[in-house]
Amino acid sequence: DTIEWSRGHSGKPPAAGRHQALAGLDARDITAWFGDHRVLDRVTLFMRAGEVTALIGPSGCGKSTFLRILNRMHELVPSAAMAGEVLLDGQDIYAASRRITEARRQIGMVFQKPNPFPAMSIYDNVVAGLKLTGARVRRNDKDDLVEECLTKAGLWREVRDRLRQPGGALSGGQQQRLCIARSLAIRPRVLLMDEPCSALDPTSTRVIEETIAELVAEVTIVIVTHNMQQAARVSNRCAFFLAEQGKPGYIVEHGPTDAMFNEPQDPRTSDYVHGRF
Numbered sequence: 001d002t003i004e005w006s007r008g009h010s011g012k013p014p015a016a017g018r019h020q021a022l023a024g025l026d027a028r029d030i031t032a033w034f035g036d037h038r039v040l041d042r043v044t045l046f047m048r049a050g051e052v053t054a055l056i057g058p059s060g061c062g063k064s065t066f067l068r069i070l071n072r073m074h075e076l077v078p079s080a081a082m083a084g085e086v087l088l089d090g091q092d093i094y095a096a097s098r099r100i101t102e103a104r105r106q107i108g109m110v111f112q113k114p115n116p117f118p119a120m121s122i123y124d125n126v127v128a129g130l131k132l133t134g135a136r137v138r139r140n141d142k143d144d145l146v147e148e149c150l151t152k153a154g155l156w157r158e159v160r161d162r163l164r165q166p167g168g169a170l171s172g173g174q175q176q177r178l179c180i181a182r183s184l185a186i187r188p189r190v191l192l193m194d195e196p197c198s199a200l201d202p203t204s205t206r207v208i209e210e211t212i213a214e215l216v217a218e219v220t221i222v223i224v225t226h227n228m229q230q231a232a233r234v235s236n237r238c239a240f241f242l243a244e245q246g247k248p249g250y251i252v253e254h255g256p257t258d259a260m261f262n263e264p265q266d267p268r269t270s271d272y273v274h275g276r277f
């Protein structure tokens with residue numbers, strides 16, 4: 001196999017003073033249920049600040065569930081329950097005194113299927129990200145924010161002349177970048193991405209991978225992907241999830257991406273990353 005180790009940071013420092021410090025996300029002993037169906041069993045993973053962590057593993061082993069637990073989306077499902085702790089920069093996001101909106105404001109999410117508000121303009125789609133914070137932003141600041149977020153999402157040059165067109169008029173890859181721009185509007189400290197390229201063509205996928213490589217300088221990234229080439233290209237570390245027949249998912253092994261691909265500890269990791277699963 002020829003896996004290209006091209007990942008790396010853009011080398012650009014984050015814009016001075018405009019962002020909070022990079023924050024790591026520490027998931028400890030996470031167990032998750034839907035009703036009495038246990039789908040994750042004591043998953044512990046530290047996702048380091050300033051890195052891209054890739055969650056890999058077969059379908060149904062709980063990767064999406066784990067990702068949703070990281071920003072308290074899991075609790076929106078009435079039958080869902082979880083145990084364990086999620087610490088953002090050392091602070092428990094599930095602590096009784098903490099509000100759910102506070103977690104979501106700091107931890108953005110991008111989904112497999114691009115979901116911009118289709119009838120809303122490109123401009124308003126980005127601004128819509130702010131609604132969550134309740135922040136009042138002046139018009140000029142909004143213009144700056146829209147340009148900044150679209151630039152970071154790699155979309156500005158393509159849409160700068162048609163910001164008033166509906167988000168739904170963009171191509172799939174552009175819509176996904178618009179969703180990334182929208183989630184950046186809240187200036188999250190962590191960006192969770194659940195198979196963000198699965199619905200996209202290879203060219204759009206490449207553009208998003210380049211965007212991820214740039215963004216990680218200012219936002220900690222956790223990405224679920226089924227594409228091992230992509231995991232190799234974009235991530236610093238990988239966690240391999242598995243669920244044996246009828247059992248809850250767990251992490252078989254995690255570590256630096258090159259070690260996971262080239263010298264995994266567990267033969268199942270080797271089989272999975274080399275497509276022998």
Ligand code: ADP
Nearest residue numbers: 034039057058059060061062063064065066077
């Ligand atoms: P993955 O993302 O790795 O494919 P998921 O987290 O989506 O895995 O699913 C893990 C398990 O949880 C699966 O058995 C799935 O059927 C179950 N599951 C996921 N979402 C729900 C839900 N909303 N209600 C009930 N079961 C669910």
Ligand code: MG
Nearest residue numbers: 063064065224
């Ligand atoms: Mg999933």
